Amino acid sequence: MATLELRNVNKTYGAGLPDTLKNIELKIDDGEFLILVGPSGCGKSTLMNCIAGLESISGGAILVDDSDISAQSPKDRDIAMVFQSYALYPTMTVRENISFGLKIRKMPQADIDTEVSRVAKLLQIEHLLDRKPGQMSGGQQQRVAMGRALARRPKIYLFDEPLSNLDAKLRVEMRTEMKLMHQRLKTTTVYVTHDQIEAMTLGDKVAVMKDGIIQQFGTPKQIYNDPANLFVASFIGSPPMNFIPLRLQRKEGRLVALLDSGQARCELPLAMSDAGLEDREVILGIRPEQINLASGVDTGQPTLRADVQIIEPTGPDTLVFVTLNQTKVCCRMAPDEAPQVGESLNLQFDPARVLLFDAQTGERLGVVGKPQTQARGDNVAQFKGR
Structure with missing residues (x-):
């Protein structure tokens, strides 16, 4: 587990262009589940990519356990990311997809087998280990993508709208599975979504974003009962205020x-x-x-x-x-x-x-x-x- 802190983080894509991220200030403690929520184009996925190291920041600092990782490459940050598109290797079996990152790190084969078994049992995908992605449903593929991240045992998990490609019933089921998983693992997690129901049900803390700015940061209860402004009040709640x-x-x-x-x-x-x-x-x-x-x-x-x-x-x-x-x-x-x-x-x-x-x-x-x-x-x- 790890703490995560963003200090005055800014992101711009060039001189004369508006800032995509503006003075982002956030801090979450060991084992907390942070939700970044907001409409399309608000900057939440960009912020996620900056935390992962897939994009560089233009100013400020990103700290894990009080250590500045802003200049580190993605492979050195000990952060695992699950993408919206699953990003599975289509020619590999589930077992091979989950174990791929472990082999790259030259983990002994016996330890790899143990870790794959642990993750498969946790996500209830033992019966899928010899299948390939094309032979599975969207929900099953999402579990495999999560399993690949879980097998690394990183300090922080990042989820970028992982349920958006699923149908409504499966979204609810997977949402419950993710909450149970976090309660068991207690690993620091950042989760991006535009779905305010996911934000309210999953998060320990919620950051509501608009136009690259954190409009409000707090617990789901605080965000719902004491919105900071009209945007937050209108965005959180179904039906809306x-x-x-x-x-x-x-x-x-x-x-x-x-x-x-x-x-x-x-x-x-x-x-x-x-x-x-x-x-x-x-x-x-x-x-x-x-x-x-x-x-x-x-x-x-x-x-x-x-x-x-x-x-x-x-x-x-x-x-x-x-x-x-x-x-x-x-x-x-x-x-x-x-x-x-x-x-x-x-x-x-x-x-x-x-x-x-x-x-x-x-x-x-x-x-x-x-x-x-x-x-x-x-x-x-x-x-x-x-």
Whole structure:
């Protein structure tokens, strides 16, 4: 196992070109599972290649166990990488693919056989050892690619979107296998994905990237419950967070957010530091599961009557869509609570679960008792017209 630290890492492909990676600062401890997540083109695979040594960095430092490896060649970094394309040798059997790297390192044949058996048992591919890649399914090939990396027993494993070529059912199965594998091996791991479900379920720590910048770094729970800006809030969560544009008002000495369904209004009192927020345009964020059906019992929480426009049954949940402030809003409900299209519902909101973002910058507005975080980059344009 090993620690991994990135200090102010930058990457550019030439003078006059924009930086692909901008001042990346990350640190993970022995045995942690780090997820790099973000949309296509955000720089996450480039960062992975820089860690592996497949690409050089333009500035900063990459440290393993506090030792700078930035100038080392890939073969000297003791890092194993699993690619999206599997990259298996098509003319070799599974046994030969797994053992190839060990033979290059001139390991004794008896030790190679022992290591191949260990990895095959770990990944449950003993029955595939004499097959070639063309005789196996995508999921089986992915296991072999993982086995080739595992056989090296490196300090760090790197996975570059290893499940993206698999069908949905197999992705879920392999995701579970990877988590079990990490719990058994406890090897420091960096995993690149654009799938936020993988990010939330696999990672001990998550780094959300956009335009070569780390937008937020923290645990999955922190990323989900306390997103740093509009981009993070929108990217993490399925279905995504609702964003409702409005203007803050002051009523009886308190800041309130006014919600309008077209047939009724309600005021959400906000526990916000009010410096400069009155009459300010903001975007209110609330997750679908945090909008509940009013039970009829007075909880003191604001309620609002709204008409159901669309329902989407998903099996374990039903997504119910209403319009608030001329914006489509999703509510997640249990199937036995699901209404019919056209039905009116009394919805209940918990003001303590509401997040506010600046409508111009995308910056998360500070909540009383919590530090204010800064948005990075242009996180607002995509929300115009919602």
